[in-house]
Amino acid sequence: MKLTDIQVTSFRTTTRTHPTKWGYYQWGPERETVSSLTAFTTDEGVTGYMLGGDQRTIDAVIKPLLLGENPLDREKLWHWMDQHPGINEHLMGWVDCGLWDLYGRMVSLPVHKLLGGCRDKVKAYASTWPNMGKPEDYAEHALACKAQGYTAYKVHAYIHWNPYTWEPGPQLPGYPEADIEVCKAVREAVGDDMVLMLDPFGVYTYEQSLWVGRELEKLGFYWLEHPMIETRIEPYRRLTRELDIAICSPEHAPGGIFTRAEWVLQGASDMCRIDVGYGGITGCYKLVMLCQAFGIQCEMHGGGWTNTHLLGATPASTCEYFERGLLRPDADYELPAPYLKAICDPMDGEGNVILPTQPGLGFEIDWEYVEEHRVR
Numbered sequence: 438m439k440l441t442d443i444q445v446t447s448f449r450t451t452t453r454t455h456p457t458k459w460g461y462y463q464w465g466p467e468r469e470t471v472s473s474l475t476a477f478t479t480d481e482g483v484t485g486y487m488l489g490g491d492q493r494t495i496d497a498v499i500k501p502l503l504l505g506e507n508p509l510d511r512e513k514l515w516h517w518m519d520q521h522p523g524i525n526e527h528l529m530g531w532v533d534c535g536l537w538d539l540y541g542r543m544v545s546l547p548v549h550k551l552l553g554g555c556r557d558k559v560k561a562y563a564s565t566w567p568n569m570g571k572p573e574d575y576a577e578h579a580l581a582c583k584a585q586g587y588t589a590y591k592v593h594a595y596i597h598w599n600p601y602t603w604e605p606g607p608q609l610p611g612y613p614e615a616d617i618e619v620c621k622a623v624r625e626a627v628g629d630d631m632v633l634m635l636d637p638f639g640v641y642t643y644e645q646s647l648w649v650g651r652e653l654e655k656l657g658f659y660w661l662e663h664p665m666i667e668t669r670i671e672p673y674r675r676l677t678r679e680l681d682i683a684i685c686s687p688e689h690a691p692g693g694i695f696t697r698a699e700w701v702l703q704g705a706s707d708m709c710r711i712d713v714g715y716g717g718i719t720g721c722y723k724l725v726m727l728c729q730a731f732g733i734q735c736e737m738h739g740g741g742w743t744n745t746h747l748l749g750a751t752p753a754s755t756c757e758y759f760e761r762g763l764l765r766p767d768a769d770y771e772l773p774a775p776y777l778k779a780i781c782d783p784m785d786g787e788g789n790v791i792l793p794t795q796p797g798l799g800f801e802i803d804w805e806y807v808e809e810h811r812v813r
């Protein structure tokens with residue numbers, strides 16, 4: 438089998454996220470945007486798909502490298518892409534996911550069964566939108582999530598946002614006192630039996646992280662995620678040594694599995710973290726296995742179709758939770774994107790996500806919508 442073409446289809450859709458000048462984004466009124474999906478076709482009639490994709494980049498560096506190759510040689514192609522100076526880890530990760538989808542569709546099995554089936558469902562935490570309101574708004578939302586069956590809730594408090602002026606801002610300074618007020622309100626609302634986490638998205642200094650960690654320990658939080666900018670390993674090593682609460686990082690450190698191997702070696706966090714933007718399903722699975730061998734958790738960043746498969750192929754002792762969200766009270770998360778037939782993460786009422794059973798990554802494209810909204 439040979440890859441014969443890689444073609445992107447672009448189409449109009451809508452979003453409620455708006456970029457800010459600080460490089461972050463905020464929630465707002467619905468606006469039009471362009472989405473895409475990519476088809477990886479072969480000479481044997483098998484096609485794999487991946488959501489997203491940019492034709493110009495694919496034409497420039499991916500097609501010259503991959504066309505004519507066997508798409509089932511994912512490991513070889515992963516190393517080729519990793520060694521290519523013009524291909525970054527996000528692009529290679531995205532291609533890798535498309536190749537996994539192709540293999541799954543070819544043999545009519547979900548990717549998690551191909552990786553090594555382990556679970557049909559996985560515990561989820563409700564992951565909030567940042568800057569969602571005042572502490573009482575978070576408390577009310579956490580209670581609603583608890584009523585929906587969630588057993589765990591992760592707070593994104595004030596990120597790239599000044600909670601006192603209610604305006605966007607740069608990543609630093611963070612507002613640790615305001616963040617802890619949110620955490621206190623949530624703990625008070627949901628009681629002691631709900632698992633809680635905080636993700637400040639790198640907005641703190643070392644001293645602020647230490648203070649927040651100690652406050653969270655008093656509130657019985659499970660983990661403190663990505664408290665500081667992740668390009669500096671040493672403050673993470675000190676923080677992990679000082680605090681009892683688990684530090685869950687690095688989420689965004691460049692270098693994929695190789696950087697994270699260094700974090701593990703240095704004891705720079707208690708739990709590791711990655712997503713398919715850092716080397717794809719193949720890269721993430723390598724890290725999951727590394728973490729398993731070292732006896733530490735690897736908590737997957739974000740939800741989405743790709744993560745459902747990584748979680749379906751790993752035990753809860755290595756990858757405990759599925760990040761479900763981002764959630765907010767005024768958005769219906771249970772509705773699929775208009776170009777897809779279903780969401781990737783339906784729940785069972787007891788706080789678990791039911792993993793996909795369809796072939797490949799599992800998404801079914803609404804081709805009628807895509808055709809109607811196609812951008813030429």
Ligand SMILES: [Mg+2]
Nearest residue numbers: 636662663688
């Ligand atoms: Mg995070």
